[in-house]
Amino acid sequence: MKKILVVSFSQSGQLTQIVNNFLIPFKGADIDWVKIEPKDPFPFPWSNEEFYNVFPETVLEESIQLNPPNFKHQEYDLIILGYQPWYLSPSMTTTALFENEKFCSLINNKPIITIIGSRNMWLNAQESVKLFIKKAGGNLVANIPLADKTMNLISAITILHWMSTGKKDRKWGIFPLPGISEKDINETFLFGEIAVKAFNKNSYDELQDNIVKLNKISINTSIMFIESRAKKLFRIWAKTIKKKGTTPKKELGG
Ligand SMILES: Cc1cc2nc3c(=O)[nH]c(=O)nc-3n(C[C@H](O)[C@H](O)[C@H](O)COP(=O)(O)O)c2cc1C
Numbered sequence: 600m601k602k603i604l605v606v607s608f609s610q611s612g613q614l615t616q617i618v619n620n621f622l623i624p625f626k627g628a629d630i631d632w633v634k635i636e637p638k639d640p641f642p643f644p645w646s647n648e649e650f651y652n653v654f655p656e657t658v659l660e661e662s663i664q665l666n667p668p669n670f671k672h673q674e675y676d677l678i679i680l681g682y683q684p685w686y687l688s689p690s691m692t693t694t695a696l697f698e699n700e701k702f703c704s705l706i707n708n709k710p711i712i713t714i715i716g717s718r719n720m721w722l723n724a725q726e727s728v729k730l731f732i733k734k735a736g737g738n739l740v741a742n743i744p745l746a747d748k749t750m751n752l753i754s755a756i757t758i759l760h761w762m763s764t765g766k767k768d769r770k771w772g773i774f775p776l777p778g779i780s781e782k783d784i785n786e787t788f789l790f791g792e793i794a795v796k797a798f799n800k801n802s803y804d805e806l807q808d809n810i811v812k813l814n815k816i817s818i819n820t821s822i823m824f825i826e827s828r829a830k831k832l833f834r835i836w837a838k839t840i841k842k843k844g845t846t847p848k849k850e851l852g853g
Pocket residue numbers: 608609610611612613614615650653683684685686687688716717718719720721758762
């Protein structure tokens with residue numbers, strides 16, 4: 600039987616829900632789902648200080664220690680990676696995953712599908728993940744980016760409410776719900792239906808096109824523009840903060 604490796608990380612459970620729904624059409628397949636965890640867990644909910652404190656290391660894509668992931672098999676036919684962007688970069692847990700030799704050897708020469716659970720800015724993070732995959736010799740066959748479709752400024756407010764309270768509810772009872780909509784999360788199985796066909800045929804050439812044809816992924820060009828400029832600034836700020844140190848701990852190099 601062909602084997603699938605699924606690797607993901609989620610703080611709130613949103614990405615777990617997305618991946619879970621994507622996998623519905625794969626029922627009966629041999630799936631090894633490894634949920635990666637940082638050795639020192641990130642806070643959730645986040646305090647303001649903690650939230651901004653991870654900025655430089657995330658942007659500079661510094662590695663952290665993971666609890667050693669346990670992969671059931673020596674080889675897989677398909678890899679599915681679920682991840683989220685942090686500060687226009689892969690979340691630190693995702694960056695660390697690509698430092699794991701075993702994982703990199705498992706993706707070598709294998710098809711990979713990435714599934715992203717973002718607010719709405721995932722393009723830069725995906726560029727980094729593409730490079731990580733290429734370096735490990737993997738073959739990225741499709742990307743399924745999910746995002747919060749409410750207005751950029753509104754979703755920035757609602758996500759901060761969610762991250763700082765841990766509650767995916769309406770700020771002051773009036774703002775829209777934070778994060779990816781329940782409908783979009785529930786409909787992720789539609790992408791899975793297309794992917795399982797490609798998996799069964801062992802042919803991924805048309806997978807990305809067929810995913811796009813579902814008309815469920817939209818890229819907002821004005822957000823794209825903001826994102827491309829912001830990443831350059833983020834890198835400069837991250838380096839400056841690292842040099843100066845933002846907290847007594849960081850100033851001491853801790
Ligand atoms: C520190 C931090 C930074 C984030 N930065 C971004 C970002 O740059 N772009 C984006 O679209 N979402 C960003 N998000 C939202 C996450 O990508 C993700 O959608 C949210 O944290 C829920 O993911 P979960 O499944 O891990 O709970 C950020 C979240 C955190 C905690």
